Amino acid sequence: MKKVYSIEEYIEINSHFSDALTTLRSLINSTELEETIKWSMPTYCLNGKNVLGLGAFKNHCCIWFHQGVF
Structure with a gap:
């Protein structure tokens, strides 16, 4: 897997989606979640905790939810 440094780059690499x-x-992005790249994938956090990716x-x-059971 290629190292990705931005969300735009991730979308460009995966142009079929x-x-x-x-x-x-x-x-x-219409929510209060903070957008970042972790593990070369788009990840969204709230108060420093991973929420979804x-x-x-x-x-x-x-789209997946970290600790979705909670």
Whole structure:
């Protein structure tokens, strides 16, 4: 996996899901979550804690919640 340094670069690398990733990003950015890159993927934090992340793979893209059970 290539090291990614920005959300824009991540979306550009995963251009086959650019519409979905851009839509999810704009929805998430309308909240108070802080946008960052961790593990070369878009990650969103609140008060320094990871809340959710975006992922793009070969055949699908996803949004996942860290500690979603809570």
